[in-house]
Amino acid sequence: MRESPISATVDFDADGVQHGFLKLPVSHDESAWGAIMIPITVIKRGDGPTALLTGGNHGDEYEGITALMKLANRLTAEEVSGRVIIVPMMNPPAAEAGRRTSPMDKGNLNRSFPGDPDGGPTHQIADYFTRYLVPMCDVALDLHSGGRTLDILPFAAAHRLEDLEHERACMSAALAFGVQTTIMMFELDAAALYDTVVEAQGKTLVTTELGGGGTSTPASIELTERGVRNFLIHTGLLDGELTEPAHRRFVEMPDASCYVQSEHAGLLEMTCALGGHVRKGEVVARIYDMTRTGVEPVDYRAERDGIVLARRFPAKVAMGDTLVVLGEEVATLER
Ligand SMILES: [Zn+2]
Numbered sequence: 001m002r003e004s005p006i007s008a009t010v011d012f013d014a015d016g017v018q019h020g021f022l023k024l025p026v027s028h029d030e031s032a033w034g035a036i037m038i039p040i041t042v043i044k045r046g047d048g049p050t051a052l053l054t055g056g057n058h059g060d061e062y063e064g065i066t067a068l069m070k071l072a073n074r075l076t077a078e079e080v081s082g083r084v085i086i087v088p089m090m091n092p093p094a095a096e097a098g099r100r101t102s103p104m105d106k107g108n109l110n111r112s113f114p115g116d117p118d119g120g121p122t123h124q125i126a127d128y129f130t131r132y133l134v135p136m137c138d139v140a141l142d143l144h145s146g147g148r149t150l151d152i153l154p155f156a157a158a159h160r161l162e163d164l165e166h167e168r169a170c171m172s173a174a175l176a177f178g179v180q181t182t183i184m185m186f187e188l189d190a191a192a193l194y195d196t197v198v199e200a201q202g203k204t205l206v207t208t209e210l211g212g213g214g215t216s217t218p219a220s221i222e223l224t225e226r227g228v229r230n231f232l233i234h235t236g237l238l239d240g241e242l243t244e245p246a247h248r249r250f251v252e253m254p255d256a257s258c259y260v261q262s263e264h265a266g267l268l269e270m271t272c273a274l275g276g277h278v279r280k281g282e283v284v285a286r287i288y289d290m291t292r293t294g295v296e297p298v299d300y301r302a303e304r305d306g307i308v309l310a311r312r313f314p315a316k317v318a319m320g321d322t323l324v325v326l327g328e329e330v331a332t333l334e335r
Contacts, residue, residue, distance in 0.1 A: 004117050006128040010042045012085070012136060016077050018042045022087075022128065026104070026121055036093060036104075036121055041072035041086040048082020049235050052137035053228065054129075055087070057110045057144060057194060059094025059102070063210040064143025067224040082237050085133065090194075091125060098214070100147050110144075111189075113197045130197045139173060139204040139235045142194055143224060146212020150322070152310040153275050154210045154223050155181040155251070159190070161199060164335075170199070171333060174206045176234035177227040180245045183309070184333045186253035206231060213313045249307075251327035257303040260324040264298050266290050268317045272324065274310070278302045285312075285323045302326055 009020035022038040053071070055064025068088035075084065089095040091109040093102040101108045107122020115126025134140065146152040156177035158170035174182050185207070190196050198205040208227065211220035232238040267288040272278050279302065286297040306326030317323065 001131075002117050004128045004132060005124060006038075006132075008040065010040055012042055012083070013044075014042075015044050015046070017075070019072065024121060024124055024128075028104075036125075038090070038092055038125070039072075039088060042083065043075050043077055043080055043086070044083040045077045045080050046082070048080070049138040049237060050083040050085065050136055051232060051235055051237055052133055052140040053084065053086045053143075054090050054140070054194075055143045056089030056091060056095045057142055058100045058108075058147050059089070059091055059096070060098050060100050060147040060214045061143070061145040061212075062214070062216040063145045063220050063224040064208075065089055065095060066216055066221055067143065067228055070225065071228060079239075080232075080237050081239075084232065084237060085137065087133075090129070091122060093121065100149075110194055111192045113192050113194050126194070129194065134198050134201055134203060137203055139206075139231075140198045141177075141206045141208070141228065141231050142198075143208050143210065143228075145210045145216075145220070146310060146313060148214035149313055150310050151212040151274055151313045152209040152325075153181055153308070154179050154208075154220065155183045155309070156206055156208045156227065157183040157185040158206065159185055159187070159195065159199065166199070166202060166204075169204045170206065173204050173231060173234055176230050176242055177206055177208065178230040178243050178245055179208075179210075179223055179227055180247055181249045181251055181309075182333065183251045183327060184253065186255060186258060188256065188259065204235075209310070212310075250330050250333045251307060251309065252330045252333065253309075253327050258306070258309075258326045259322055260284055260300050260302065260326070262287060262300070262317050262319060262321045262323050264289075265318045266316075268312060268315045268323065269297065270311055270324075272308050272311075274308055276308050278306060278308060278326065280305050284308070287317060300324070304328065
């Protein structure tokens, strides 16, 4: 495989604070010899672990983007023991468009890993993370939210991994993030996720969902900033005390029955609330035929008891949309 076309304007080995770019050459109508400029901040003092903090993997998920922009502007080298690499927007064309995917190549970055140096811009970005940035880090935190189409109960998550010690390291970092809900996440399709690449390299990974609807709130930003700080304290990069949530909730997602997906198009009526509890068989959503009156709606029922982790945000639905995501509250996520 050839070297990445992306070059960094920062020196990853230099002490101090550097603000720069990852530059990806792209030749297009508006700029024959142009580049996608991916903002990056490196903050380093001496030896110590390296944390890779990322947001904007999807361009319409604002908690991570906002919290990491603020952190990049504020964090000083004197505060850290080791190295913090901050990329607030992994896929800037998507973020600038306020969309999940990149308008340049329709690429969904978090379905494009491990990436390809000869692919479109989104695959080239994925490849740079896979072969250059992830190998530099010991721990990685990827900040997601629901974006425009989902609203998600704030949570930090890890995955079941073959190596139990590795799984425990990820889960302990997810717990340290310090939001109320911690999840053992079941992915519908993990093959091309950033998470999978990071975990395959043996690194500690925490992923999060911190709100949604294509916006942010004072509460969701505060949770995110506190979580990032907790994560850096947990990894030994920052001094300080971990902030614990007032209550803790552990949630398991055993299989695909957690996802209630639409087999109809129309108007969505949610009949369960985010964070609420539902019983197996309970109606969680209804879909109405918008073309006529006099037709009963279609009921969608929970296939299991659970807590409502996520809901579709827009009220218009198409076939195949995820309407509701359920999780099972458990006493512990240890195995
Ligand atoms: Zn996302």
